[in-house]
Amino acid sequence: MNAAFIMFMALAVLAVAGAINLIAQRHPIHSALSLIVVMVALAGEYLLLGAEFIAAVQIIVYAGAIMVLFVFVIMLLNAGVEERTNLSHIARFLGLPVAAVLLAELAWAVRRGSEAAGVVPAGAVSTRDLSTLLFHEYAFPFELTSVLILVAIMGAIALAKREP
């Protein structure tokens, strides 16, 4: 039980609790806030693994940009409290069994993974190494992704500009 392990467990519990709260809450804003807690807890886990850059980017992009847009849109649409449906027929007969199977599969994978894989290689990955990889070895997929995002932005603008 060293300090790193305690930190890891605390952040993991925080992340899982945030994720459960995200589903349990009935108001969209509370759900969005729970999701932010998950994002920040994950950033903390990255930091513990020595991936400082990924941790900072996780906060800037996910917690700081994407979730702000989520909250912004929820506020703009003035979404109210959601109603509970108490499990529809589809959820009861199809959703629950599939969820159970997925959970079992996940548990099995984690169990097998923890036996097979060792410890994550420690040590910080420098920003320089990361950017060298990104802009030399993976330059083409990287640029391709940016084009994909550009297409998505253009699609959003085209939808927004459509004549009423």
Next chain:
Amino acid sequence: MNAIAAAHPLLVVSLIKIVVLLFLLMTMLAYLTWFERKVIAHIQSRWGPYRVGPHGLLQPLADGLKFLFKEDIAPAGADKLVFFMAPLLTLSLAITSIALIPFGPSDITIFGQHTPLQVANISLGLLFLFAITSVGVYGVTLAGWSSNSKYPLLGGLRSSAQMISYELALTLSVVGVLLLSGSLNLREIITSQQGTAWGFLPRWNLIAGPMPQVLGFLCFFTASIAETNRAPFDLAEAEGELGAGFHTEYSSFKFAMFFIGEYASMVTVSCLATILFFGGWLSPFPATAAWGWTFYIPAVGFAVLGIYLVADGIRYQTMFGRIVLPVVGLALLGLGVLLSRPGVLVFAQGPFWFLLKMLAFLFIYVWARGTLPRYRYDQLMGIGWKLLFPLALANVVLTSLAVAMRP
């Protein structure tokens, strides 16, 4: 105490540094409100705070006490938890970012542990500062939403849109500096600006290097004023349209938390402008023997200020002022004498120049508020997206070219 410090060096030393910094920061923020009111008053040909203490110097104390003793009201339909969380978030994030700011080059010794003049020296300092800034939007947004009132909601929506828009220009305008210094660590960014050009001009990022960052600095400072929700971009709290904006429904100490948070982020941004473009703790004078006399500027500056305060204080109207002002003046004079001692003098160089530059930026902040009228909302968005964003992008391209072609 030394034994405990040796067993947990990081914990004890960091804790002491945090407590000292927090105390200094809170005092400074309190007097920043006094400074702002005084400067704006003089711009508008008024006296400003004058009644509480000599020259209104006890006004921050009175304001703080007043905030503490006022009734804490929450609107009936408010979302209590979020309503409580929003000011806490704003204040804590604004103060956290100060932990990343390095104030001087030399190490200090606490209980036998050598440690830099900075709470957290991390390799990606700048990136984490931006991470904290980007999360800071929530305080304003959630405050507006949770109040369950129409003016705060509109104010919150406005300011979150504003902050998202200007964050882009703010972050892009810094890329030029990163290209020049090749590091995200704030200390390394400062040390990369050491030296002089042509023997007298400091090699600060603003004026030197293959590509002077004048454009980058203008974008950065404009965007940072908008990012901190200050005049002339304080659309979130346009009194004529929205009451007080997102914090209309807040009272008592929760309101004070927003207030302190705003001033803390002003301080952070001023520190950041100093570090990125104006050489941080580096003296504006060359470090040669011919310029050796500039080392005494801190000592002489404090001494002259002290003498002026004594001379001014003994002619003050009230008895209280005639006692307090000369005492403060004598204390400053003593500080000047202390600073003229060789060891202290060398140590004080870094923090002195850093704080002086930071104060200059804070003055510009107040000056802008005192002179510029507030922009309209569409103008604000136009400036952010159609002017600052392309300019910052152009700066990135030009600087990249200059760095790539550097022999």
